[in-house]
Each structure stands twice: as structure tokens, then as C-alpha cells.
Amino acid sequence: MVPDEVPAIVPRSARFTEARWVAKYRWAALGGDLIAALVGVSLALVARFGAQINEGYFVLGAVLPVAWLACVALERGYETRYFGTGPEEFRSILRAAVALTALIAVTSYATKSNVARGFVVLAVPMTCLAALLVRWLLHRSLAGRRFVGRCMRRVLIVGRNQQVTTLRKHLEERPADGYTVVATCLPRGDVRAEPEAGSAKLGRTEEDILAAVDMYSVDVVAVAADPELAGQSLRRLSWALEQRGIDLVVSPGIVEVAGPRISIRPVAGLSLLHLERPSVSGGPHLLKNIFDRVVGFFMLLLAAPILLVAAALVKFTSRGPVLFRQTRVGRAGDEFSMLKFRSMVVDAEERKADLHEQSDGNDVLFKLRDDPRVTRVGRYLRRFSVDELPQLVNVLRGEMSLVGPRPPLPTEVATYAIDDARRMLVKPGLTGLWQVSGRSDLTWEESVRLDLRYVDNWSIALDLLILWKTARAVFGRDGAY
Template sequence: MLLDRQQVGAEAVILPGSPGGWTSGAPAGARPTVRRAAPSWVRSYTVSLIVVEVLLAGAAGTAVLVARTPQPRPGSLLFWAALVLLAAWPVLLGTAGAYSERVYGTGSDEYRRVGRAGFVLLASASFLSFAAALELSRAFVVVAIPALTCASLLVRCLARTRLRQLRARGRCTKKVVVVGRGGAVLELAARLQRERYAGMEVVAAAVTPGDRSRVTEHSGVPVGGLDDVLALAAAHDADTIAVTSASETAAQYLRELSWQLEGTGIELLVAPGLIEVAGPRLHIRPFEGLPLLSVEQPCFEGWRRVVKGGVDRAVAGVALLLLAPVLLAIAAAVRLDSPGPVLFRQERVGLGGNRFTMLKFRSMVVDADRQLEVLRAENISDGLLFKLRADPRVTRVGRFLRRLSLDELPQLINVLGGSMSLVGPRPPLPDEVARYDHSVSRRLLVKPGLTGLWQISGRSDLSWEESVRLDLRYVENWSLALDALILWKTGRAVLSRSGAY
């Protein structure tokens, strides 16, 4: 991306994209001179965080004072240290950017900034205590400050959960004007509508002349030309402009647009061209003064694979031991509910196209496969899968097991044996794989998983296209940190029971 960030004066967030060359002129309209005030929800959200984190700092300092024997007197060094902590913690968080609107709600940057503030506080307290020979309590440095950092991270996690819930209901959102070619604008608008927790509400679009009628028909928002961006933003009180990675969005256009946004507080985003590639694989790499986007190849081998395999087997082994009573109880319930075996065995396709036998608790009658053709006309899937919301072949116990995904627990045996992973794409059937095109077959570059992005994003409610997109996103961007995040969110997805039938 040949976008000279030295010349971008507005608050520009460069999401990975690769804009080409624009042939049209710069955005028209006079440069706004009044800076937009932060939305009211941002101010109240920030104030709430500051209040809670000041209280946490006060609780950490008070706990050290109370636990100290003998009790420190007012005016003592430890007493003053507790008071300084009360003020220093929110100041450090603010300095680290943890109260910036752009980090609220999505991404890991918010957590990194809180962690950075905690590290600076810990390092400063340790250095001052040593350099000035201050007799600070070791509990203050070793326990209180790390505990305060962890508590603030937990608060941020809870606050983010609440914010995402509000955004899913259309509140606490940013108003966005999307700019670019028609197809790219429609795709980005649909993506933002689908992932409402990101907090982006498309209120207008600016497209090339030939695309105006098509975008107007399909987007449902006011549509203008490429030179109408600022006018659309002003008319609809937009606080964000998202430029798609179409050939029109060149460096010259973006530079001039960013100049016109200077001092307005309107955020400039460049939407990704590599829409499923994100995270650690993307880097801005300077080359002779030009920032170029470097896209690393996905990693399918190496030490991370070894660690992933070891963690998979260790967790699966421990889980099988701890869940043994539950597994026995489910097995007994399956056997008593309907005639047939306890376990359902089915051939699936795993890493590199190798076939393996996947295990599940039987949730259907024994002749379910023979009834498939009779029910095929009622299939609600739009792709290669067969799905029914009220499948008559499912047993009473099977329906309960499916709602809580308990029928999947025997797959821990597959994980222990190495044919599956704890996290990965959905394990496909051989006849599905036979109909894969080149892009979908990339799902086979990693082991299938007991859970995955599809599990935490809607399960059976997902369309075929959406489930494939999520699986490919995982394949392209997998990491140990992503696996840990998916495992954390799987519990909530299972308990919510959404998309399970």
C-alpha cells in the first residue's frame, strides 16, 4: 500500500488493504473547521471505566495497608504510596491510550494498553524502591500492582461484553460512510451489518458513477458520488469514513481526503483487500521511505504446530479423566432412550485429505441414514450440508445432547489420538470434500476441530458460504492465541444454545 502516512494528518486507521490508482479528482467541498465532539456514549463509557479503575486502585492500596502488620500510620511512606497509586493508575492508563475510543469493543489493543500501563507501573515502583532505597512493602510491588492490572483487564472484558451486546441492538455505534466501487462497497456494508458487534452502522455510500443505481437499489442507504464524501458525512452526522480497496482508492485521493478531514475528528479507515487475512500475518514494512504491506505466508508447520499438538493431547486426556462420570451417565441415557449403540461412528476427512472415524454420542435412531432420502426435500441448508431444524430422526436424549453439544464429547478421543484438534475447521464428510473447489479445499490444510469459529459464530444457523468463510479465516490466520480465545468463547456459545439443533 503506497500510502504516505507522513502526509496523513487526520486520524487514519490503516486496515490492511491494497488500493490501486484513482483516476478521479479529490473530494470536493470546503474543509470543515469544527471538530466533532465525541458521542455521548463514549464519554459516559470512558467516565465509567475511570471511576471503576480508580476504585480498583483504591482497593489495591487499601488491601496492602490493612494486611500490613503493624498498621501503617497516616503520613507513612506506604500510606502515601497507596494515595499515589489512586491517581497514578488512571493517568498511566490514559497515557497508554486505554481510554481511546478506537480501542473500545474490538481487537486486542485495549488489553495490550492496559497491560503496558501495568508493566510501566510495576517497573517504576520497583526502580524507585531500589534506587531511592524506599522501604515499600513487597506485597505492594509484587502483589497489589499485578492484581490491579489483572482486575482492570477483567473489568475491560466485562465492559466489552456489555458494549458488544448494546451494539448488537444498534446502540453505541459509529456512523460510517463507505467509499469505493459498487461491489466492494456492497460487500463491506454487508459485512458490517452481519458483524454488528463491531459497532459500525453504514449511513451512506459514495461510489463511481456507473455503480450508483446498483448500490442505491441494494444498500438501502443514500448514495452519492466520489466527490460527495464530506457532504454525505456532514448530512448524516457520520464519524467514520471507510474507503474500500478498489482500484479508484489511490494514494493521492486518500491523502487529499485525509487533509480535508484534519481537525474534524472523523476517523478514516481503509478497508482490507485481503479480507480474510488479518492479525500477525500483516505488517507495514518500510521500503525506501514507502510503507508497504507485507503479508506473511500462513504457517502450517514448525514449533507452534508441535505445541498445539501437545496441548491438544494433554487437554483431551485430562478432560476425558475429569469427565468420565459425565460420559458414563450420557452413555447410559443414550442406551436407555432408544435401541442401538451408544457411539455413532462416521467417516470424516481430516488433515491432508486423510480419512478417519469420528466418534459422537448417538443422537438419532439407528436407521437415520436410510431415512435421509425421504427427508432431503425438507433440507434448509443452502450448501453441501443437510440440516433440519426439527429432524424427526433425533431422539429425546439426542435433542438434549445436541442443544448443549454434549454429543460431541467423544471427539476428545479423536483429539487424543491425533486425528482431530481441539480447535479447527468443521470435520467434513467425504462426499462434501469430493465437491470442494480449490479454495474450499484449503480447509484440509489443518486438522479439523472439536470447536472452531463456526461453533462460536452461530453453529447450524450459519449459511454454507458463511461457515466456509469462517473455516478459511481460521486456516489463514490460526494461532495459539486465537485457539485460546475460541476455547474461551465456546462455553458461552454452548450455554446460549443458539444454532444448535
């Protein structure tokens, strides 16, 4: 299936052809940004000047939307590769707002114009917020289409079997990112025992790759950490793909590491990939502690009425203590007493052995969807995660964090492998990545993988995102038992 010759120069008609959805998205983004600028400028004019708007500001109000579109374009806000990516697309809007502010300042100084600062302070932020809202709506719309297999970028993965399989798995786990694998190029003889549906496997020479690109109408070629396809070979491939308007991406083989920790720096004439250390100590750790204590305090105040009602219900509907205390392992292996509202009968631990074979949990954690040990009130407390609220006291004590890995039992820690123990580099949390990614329904390996991803990529922004997703998960049915 490989042609005898692959032309060095591709006909112009074969270059840079865009999918129909790309053009629609670009026009929607352009139109949305223009409307955002018109709305932002109009509101700023009315708010700053009321009905007394002089002619000069009408001219400025007409020029600013055009300048806004130019700034967004300069900040790559209309590049195909960023469409639907989310963070990078939003960052282009924020950078455009900074660029527009600088442009107004420089132009005002150069032309000796006296532009009202109040107008600029209102116009630029309102335009930026409106544009961010437009992009968020476009992003959500595109993500919905991608979940049903539409508006996807067709990917050809090149590399060895194991690396190709890993990269393919990650791409298929995130359909909202918009990549669908249509073919793979492996070294001849290096094939899977069981071919996967929808994926052809070809050779891995440059001719094979280019033939596959043309055969499967590929949009992106992804090289999966292949040491044999590097240097001059990779450079020549990039030239050939450039002629066809095809994107080339290279996976460094580093998985579960977020973009902010990865940077490319020139060293000795080479572009080297630097992997920054995770923020688990020092200033970032102090910032997380302050965030936990402040937010945890206000959450405890807001939850106080719920805590009182829940405590009364537990006390008067079943015998036993209101609070359930259990020894858990925290940061650096320190043990502490974790608090929860008691949601089970008093002899729950004694009855656990008889129910172990019915567990719906994973290989390490015991979970039972219809656990007979759970009290009637306890079932509702668990349904809305109210039984976890006393752990806010653990947060204020500094034993737990609002967000982090699940607090393990000492018996679990005793079975940890070296990789698993990295979870104890940070404090355990009330919620975490694994709770909002399936909660009780994940396997043990998936739970550990998500906890390690959190440890390696922690940030305040990630904590806020997880807290938001937790609120949504609490009011959903999945995994809440």
C-alpha cells in the same frame, strides 16, 4: 447537494465535536481506573503490612493511583477510537501495568527509596485485574447499547461498488464494534441497481467527500481499497479530515484475516502492508497438538461418568451398537474413523434418502430438526452434544483437534473447490467457529467461510474463546439438533 466551495480551513467551532456517549464513556473509564487503583493499592497495603503501615507508604498509596491514570493515558487507554473495541482496550491496560512497574522501579532507584517488592508485586497486578474488570463491564454495557443502534460511530464509505458493498456488509455484521454506515461515495455513474435504505450515494471527489462528511455528521471516513484514491489524493483528504476531527481508516481489501497476521513495515521509504503466513505447521502446530492432548485427556477424565451413563442408556433403550463409527477426512486428506454415541436407529442411513427433501440443513449437509430416525435417548444426547464426547478419543489419537473445521465426509471432499480444500490444512475439531456461530443453521458458504477464517487466523487464544462459546452454545437451544 455538493457546495460550490469547501473551505480549506474549518471554523474552530466545527472541529473535534464528540458524541455525548464518548464523554460519558471516558469519564466512566477514568473513574473506574481510579477506583481500581485505590482498591488494588489498599488491598496490597493491608496484605503486605497489615495494621503496621508507615507514613511513607500512605504517601505512595496516594501517588500510585495518579501514576496509574497517567500510564493508562500514555498507553492510549482513553482514546476515543479504542472505546468498546475490546482487545485493544484491554491491551492498553496491560501495557499500562508494565509501564507502572517500570516507573516504580526507576523512581525507586533514582531516589534511593526502598520500596517493598512484595507491595509492588501485589499492588500492580491487583490494580490491573480490577481495571480490566471495569473495562470489561464498560465494554459489555456499550455492546448492549450498540445492538439496539445507540452509541454508534457514523461512517462514510468511499470506494468502488464491489469494495464498498463488501466493507459495508462486514461492518453491519458486527454492530457491537460500533460502526453504522450513513452514506457511500462512489464514482459518478457507478451506482447500485437498488439503493439501500439509509445510504445516500454521492460522487467521489475530495469536495464530494467533505460535503458528505458535513452533511451526515460523519465520525469516520472509510476508504475501501480504492487505487484511485491513494497517494497524494489520500494524503490531502487526511489533512482535510484532520481539521474536522474526523478519523480516516483505509481497508486494504484483505478480508477474514486477523490483525496479528497484518503488519506495516517500512521498505525503501514506503509503508508496506505485510501479510504473515498462517500458523498451520512447525512450532505453533506442535503447541496445538500438546494443548489438544493435555486438555483432551483431562476433559475425558471429567466426562468419564457422563460417558458411562450415556453408553448404558444407548445400550439398553435401542438395539444396535453403542458407538457410531463413520469415515471422515482429516488433516492433509488422511481418513480416520470418527466416533460418536449412536443417537439414531440402526437403519438410519437407509431411510435418509426418503427424508432428503425435508432437510433443514444447507446445500451439502443433511439436517432435519424433527428427524424421525433419532431415538428418544438420542434426542437428549444431541440436545447437550453428549453424542460428540467419544470424539475426545479421536483427539487423544491425534486424528482430531478440540477446535477446528468440521470433519468432512469423503463424498463432501470429492466436491471441494480449491479454496474449500484449505480446510484440511489443520485437523478437524470437535467444535469450531461455525458451530458457535449458528451451528446447524448456517448455509454451506457461511460454514466454509468461517472454517477458512479459523485456518487463516488460528491461535491458542482463539481456541480458548471457541471452547468457551461452545459451552454456552451447548446449553442454548439454537442450532442444537
